[in-house]
Amino acid sequence: MIRVVSGTEDPPGIFPLVQPGTGPSAANALSGTAHGPVVQAGSIGQIHFHHGPERGVPRQLAPAPAHFTNRDAELDELDRPVAHPDRCGLVVLSGFGGVGKTALALSWLHRARDRFADGQLYADLSGADAGRPADPATVLGDFLRALGVPPEELPAGTGPRAAWFRSSVAGRSVAILLDNAWTAAQVRALLPAAPSCTVVVTTRRMLRSLLADGARFIDVGPLNADASRTLLLKAVGRQRISAEPEPARELVRLCGGLPIALSVTAARLASRRLLRLGETVAELQQEQRRLGLLSRGEEVSVRSVFDASYQELPGPARSTYRAMGLHPGPEFDRAVLAAATGLGRAALDEPLEALQEAHLLQEVRGGRYRFHDLIRLHAKEKADVTDTAERRAEVLLRIVEHYVRRTGQAAALCTPHLRGAAYEFAFPEADSAEFADRGQALDWLEQERANLVGAVRAAADGGLLAAAWQLGYLLWPLFRYRGHHADWRAVDEACLAAARELGEPELEARTARRLAMLHHRHAEWAVADRLLHRCAELHARSGDAYGAADTADAQAVLALARGDALAARASAQHAETGFAVAGFPRKAALARLLSGQAGVRIGEVATGLTEVRAATALLREHRAQDPFNAARARLVLGESLVTAGEAAEAAAEIDAGATEMDELDSPVGQALAHSARAELAAARGHPADERRQLAAALRLFEHQGDEAAAAPLRDRLTGPSGPA
Secondary structure, eight states, X not given: OOOOBOSSSOOTTOOOOOOTTTOTTXXXXXXXXXXXXXXXXXXXXXXXXXXXXXXXXXXXXXXOOTXXXXXXXXXXXXXSOOSXXXXXXXXXXXXXXXXXXXXXXXXXHHHTGGGOTTOEEEEETTOSSTTOOOOHHHHHHHHHXXXXXXXXXXXXXXXXXXXXXXXXXXXXXXXXXXXXXXXXXXXXXXXXXXXXXXEEEEESSOOGGGGGGTOEEEEOOOOOHHHHHHXXXXXXXXXXXXXXXXXXXXXXXXXXXXXXXXHHHHHHXXXXXXXXXXXXXHHHTSHHHHHXXXXXXXXXXXXXHHHHHHHTSOHHHHHHHHHHHTOSSSEEEHHHHHHHHTOOTGGGHHHHHHHHHTTSSEEEETTEEEOOHHHHHHHHHHXXXXXXXXXXXXXXXXXXXXXXXXXXXXXXXXXXXXXXXXXXXXXXXXXXXXXXXXXXXXXXXXXXXHHHHHHHHHHHHTTOHHHHHHHHHHTHHHHHHHOOHHHHHHHHHHHHHHHHHHTOHXXXXXXXXXXXXXXXXXXXXXXXXXXXXXXXXXXXXXXXHHHHHHHHHHHHHHHHHTTXXXXXXXXHHXXXXXXXXXXXXXXXXXXXXXXXXXXXHTTOHHHHHHHHHHHHHHHHHTTTTOHHHHHHHHHXXXXXXXXXXXXXXXXXXXXXXXXXXXXXXXXXXXXXHHHHHHHHHHHTTOHHHHHHHHXXXXXXXXXXXXXXXXXXXXXXXXXXXXXX
């Protein structure tokens, strides 16, 4: 049989007819336009024409998802005219598994159905066999059959089928959904040439090289909280959501904006009408159970979609993925990645590229990365089931020791007077970067705060007690300058337990003293007293003169805050003597400042002011080492001068101290400055300014959780008389 097809492109394997017996020089021309089978010949014998069966327009798409919610920005982007009018419209929807790429594509294609009068084709490029992508030749065969080509007439091979496919859709308006694409080459083989066609690709990879084919890229991320709540409401019903609004919000957070997670949760709630949202939240809050609860078999499973992406990673990327699943915080940089994996920064390029290409890791800003919360749980789960306990402990120790080194460098700049403790590192330094100055060091501590606090907890829970204590102890400049009382409490409680388990009384005493001061700031006087009493016992047993003086100093601070200025003066004088004998002049000056402050409060204004002046002068000499207390001393001196009736000099000292606290960017110090300015305003008879300064100080103290400082200010603002 000879079949001749007219058109601008001859399908492979079908050749123009040459008249038999006339030779290649014989004329055989066809003018005009013909559609369908055409033969132009002399006498060639019998010819049979075979037409493919008449078929309807192919509409292969699955139904649009019932609870599709709020992808307006992405839908608008899909509606945008194509950038290359001479090519088919190619749009790549990329994002990690379960984020809703296919739902978005189906919703848009159904919405735009009228634009594609000649049909909609669909292919799942993930393939029928796990780990083996679909063969483009097979997909092209399916497409051609859907377009009316008889199976027996299909040519073999990707190239011939692709050419016939392009011919078949030339001049037609067809939409093609290529779902779960693996590679750009796989997609490229399936692209029509017709500008009237549109191809939408969904993929867990980035497929950047499709840019050369005119692709537009849309990154499909998690739903926001409002859209997630709407999806849940559609599936579960308004009545149940309205009955438990707080659990509903927490449920949305725990699902991380992931449509597949929300769908699994909604299906469970819908099938169990008596199950309360609060019960579901309580279950999902258990991290070790969350992935399991969000996976209902293989068909709808958060775990399985992440597993698929993980299995496609090269070996080094899988190892990096598991290592960072053990990272104790939400975000990390390349330095801690290098420490955790033991790889150099250059060697991290390939695994990092692979993880980002698979949408398993997101670069949030230059050199900093984060997992989606559910992906982080999956990475940790993979580490738990793949790596040995010894390997996991090693990775965690590498991470914690990296933070110990960096935090130690920051502490050396911010609080160089902090007494260190011996620590023997198990692993060599992986990062030699240094901080330029105190400000940069303090900013780094703030930026890494969640990671550092998480690392202390993880190390303590993992039995890395010495590392846990060392890291927690070195976090003092963060708490001294910035407050963060909840983190301070969590860190010091973990450190106290670690010190006790290690059997290190000196480490226990140091932590107990610091924790006592936190309880004092929360006006938890009995707990603070008990901790300081324990400190005194431990120092007495060991004969630690510095420790004994330090405990007396803390007891003086506590007594002054409670309004017992006489006890405060006695303890401060005891501390000053102890520090002087032990050879710590800066600490002796701090104790003297406290003694003078107490003296002013009990009415010994002249003597107290003299002590405060002397202490301030000494602390100014130590300003490079301890700028916070040098600035604080000026504020204390200003308040003492207010009491002594020296308003002009008081204003100068308070202004200078406030400026220095602003330079240090310390909310704690700024609160102290506002408090001092309130005293000055009261002495000058300026009630409006006094109220303004009290309110500013109160706001900062309350934000830090410093109830001991906040309570008297609040009383002055809300009491019967208030500032006069």
